[in-house]
Amino acid sequence: MSGKLHNKTAMITGGSAGIGLATAKRFAAEGARVVITGRNAATLDKAVQEIGHGALGVQADSASLEDLDQLYHTVSSTFGGIDVLVANAAVYVLGPLADFTEAMFDRQSNVNFKGTFFTVQKALPYLKEGASVILLSSVVNGMGVPNHASYAATKAAIRSLGRSFAVELLGRGIRVNVLTPGPVDTNVFDQAAATKEEASAMKKAMGDFTPLKRLGRPEEIAGAALYLASDESAFMIGAELLLDGGLGSL
Template sequence: MTQKLKNKVAVVTGGSSGIGLATAKLFAQQGAQVVITGRNTTNLDNAIVEIGANSLAIPGDVANLADLDRIYQTVSDKLGKIDVLIINAAVYVLAPLANFTEEQFDKLSDINFKGTFFSVQKALPYLNDGASIVLTSSVVAEKGVPNHSAYAATKAAVRSLARSFSAELLDRRIRVNVLTPGPVDTPVFETITSTKAEAEAAKAGMGNFTPAKRVASAHEIAEANLYLASDDSAFMIGGEILIDGGIRSL
């Protein structure tokens, strides 16, 4: 079987769990040299064991521009130019509009919006011409859902960035596209609940919210990332793959 990312260098931000980890594992299987980033070194170490050979973990915070400089310089020193950049690092903070705090707003904005913007900007000198960049949005970016106002706004911003970035990077043939998932079976449910039982209940509730009556597996989303990362999607520029179990359409 032909490996779609053979000899490519791929960087996955937020690659130590969930969609990021599933994507990193799939990319490694497809022949890429994979670099993952994240803030938790223990999670990164565990992820590298799962990904296997040809993988590298670099700790760092996408909201910290000095960290981004260090991450990309390390990739350059060890592996050379980057062919695929998956911007996946994000936080999921929910609260009613009336109760939302400035601290919560800043956390979402710093990681989801600012982090996405500068993860791409800082990567530019280290990207090969013809590289593929994939930004991770969310189905709620174009759907009104209670308690999601700030989170949804950051993900709508991500969708907008892909269009603008693509227009600016045409001369380098760098494609910027968006992957827009619905609810996915990841550890994120544990971050918005207090117990494992509550996390499972939240996951079930999200699944019932979809016409498909389930949440996606992280691997299903990773397969879409592979399409956007590879030459299979060479004619996609500033586009979007919606993989949401029918939420937006039905």
């Protein structure tokens, strides 16, 4: 690897699986001191072992402001300031409008929208000058997709936050950008489906719906995250980097 993040501290919420874990591995391989969060202690410990390179795992729920406060206290006391922040933690709750419950709505909004907002707000005292902040959205932020109304709305909100945060933090030299994947082959399908068979069917349908006729790979999204985290994207701010297999454009 080229050491693009040598001696930098990177924190990734929801870093114990999927895109977050792939990004943590790539950042660590590029020389970063990596901190990941997750809600499940066993999954978090396993992820830390996979990442290696002295990675630190902190059990935290991004929807809990108390957890975020404790998280940043731990990170600052261990590594000092933060050079790269990836707000990746999210849940994928699907359902038709007529059947969507308040509990489903609140769970999704609290993690995806509120969690992203306060992950960045609580990080402000610890972000170094020139830091890179990366928010994870989704290609559905600009689409109408059945059963995705709540999820798509939270991801559209994150795209909006990217613009607003970028303007507010410009004076500190902090760059905020949005990374927007299409459907990616992760365990999120298992969370959204009732059975393994249903999850497999969802994956096939999503892949077939994409112009490239396949799902994205977590490692592909991690490569884009590395670009946004590194100095190579120094002239990019408040922007959206779309990796969706052509889904939002073709």
